[in-house]
Amino acid sequence: MCIRCELSRRSLLVGGGAAAAALATGVAAARIPPNSMVPLIGPGYRPTDRDELGMWAQMVRVEEEISGSNLLFKDPALNLYLQRLIGKVGGPAAQDMRIYVARIPEFNAVMFPTGFTVIFSGLLLRMRNEAQLAGVIAHESGHFLRKHQIRQWRDMRTKTDVLAVLAMGAGVAGGAAGVYTGDLARLAELGTILSLLKYNRTLEAEADAMGLKLIAEAGLRPMAMSETWDQLIGELDESARYRRKKRERRINLFETHPSPDSRRKELKISAAEVTVPGKLYDDGRARYLEAIAPIRQMLLDDQVKLNDPGASQYIVNTLAIDGWNGLLRFHEAEIWRLRNRAGDDARAALGYAAAVGYPDAPPDAWRWHGVMLQKAGRIPEARAAYARYLQMAPNAPDAPFIRQLLQ
């Protein structure tokens, strides 16, 4: 139940023979109108059914392990902000859900069956405002409110049961008739897998619809959710283009999630549907930036070090739509420096020079500005930049080295 998981489809599709099965399951699913989505659980929900009790019991240790993981951001202010945000868009379970942020530079979020969610730091990096982040969190809340995990488990159980009985029955019948039915059974297996994936896509579409309804009710701008997908699609395109490839357009049939393109399209239509004319919707941009301010540089650093210049550049440019600053300029220069193609050093030098023109330039911008000036033989200016670096970061690991340079 994650916003965009990459489950191993290959492992699911051992059998092959997709074309034949496609006829059996059908492809397109209809859009789910947000207003048709109602939460299936109330506040303080506890399971009573045997299978769900088992699932919950299994999650106790999982949550204990996750909540104690050293990948989590422990910053109390940030955690409080996120807990409040899920409280705003969590529907009836707002007070029951827990939210954790893990330092993983990927665009993803996961909801577990017992109502705790893990947000990846790469998501916080990419969101331009609170409405976008709330959209993702509300999508995850939607999984919990609509009991998706247990519904999916039950779907899988029923379908594998039916498959096992059918395969066995067909085998016995075939044996009696003297026909080998192995291939037919294999085909049925593929049909089962495809129908499982289809169910999964339906649940994702439900979570999108439920999430949209929740953020609109909380007064956050509904269109923000489809903008998240605009950004993701743009990023994937850029990342692929840099590697001289095309964004993978996977065959929808084999996906656990609907394709980003169709999700964006449906979210747009649905957002227009839930928007109440005349009502004021908020983006919460200032609140959001304030909350992530202490970790924003780390988020950008983690992304830049992924060595995916196409994606990194797209992200920096997208964030800069709301205005350039020293931090963004510095990281733009970092992307160039690390990319290291012909002419990139000159671009990076210009980038650092631009970054230090902003009051929020990080100390490292001054350091690299100094390095670039020194390389260009502009020694007095380089010394001034180094001096500024030392002034801002007197305890930096390389401070003694830089001091030595200045002597």
Next chain:
Amino acid sequence: MRRTSIAIGAAALALSACVQTKQYADVQFTPPAGDYKLLVMRPDVTVGSVTAGGMVERRADWTETARANLLAALKAQQAGRGGNALILEKRDGLPGVDAETIAELERLHYAVGSSIALHKYSGRYLPTKRGKGLDWTLGEDAVALGRKSGMDYALFLYAEDSFASSGRVALQVLGIAGCAVGFCAPNIGGGGQFAYASLVDLRTGEVVWFNVLQTGSQIAGIKMGDIRTADGAATMVERLLGRMKPGKDIRRQMKARP
């Protein structure tokens, strides 16, 4: 053709139920005896039911019962050897040791245990560890825990058990009946136990003994022990921990002595 498949079916029926254990020990290992203190680290127990389709559905009530039974059986078994077992139920359950220390050690053991499983049980044997018995350690962290807690050994325990649901058994019946018409599926499997125990000497930090237990029948519906009952739990503890063998060097010394 039909006759051969029936013969194969019959052979499969005969071979299809088994209990397996495989233990490794440090070459210098002597099974703990006398008045020793054993810390049992948050035993991980799971009991589930195998659906007709072959998936395992965890059962919270069965798990609770099995866990209580296993812990009682473990205490009794250790007392029989003269040892005193302290069972750690929660990470913060050990006075003077904080939860984070226990969590770190559990994670470390998870990594080391996975390495033992890979290189001792999954066939990826390491030439450098050949003939060295069990040669893994948790290092200083484990020694520090021993010093702080006054315990001699730590035992990491994992146990799972599953039982074929009525749907799975019905499917099995159909599979065996099919043998009569030449479509033989006598061993679709369903249910069985898997457990491992890992003993760490807290004075040296070394993993001194490791055992894996697997029981199962390839025929759904046949049980090879049931840890939901007190007897079944005692059987599992006995199979897993009851026959601890000393390490190679110690065995050689014992043999040399008349």
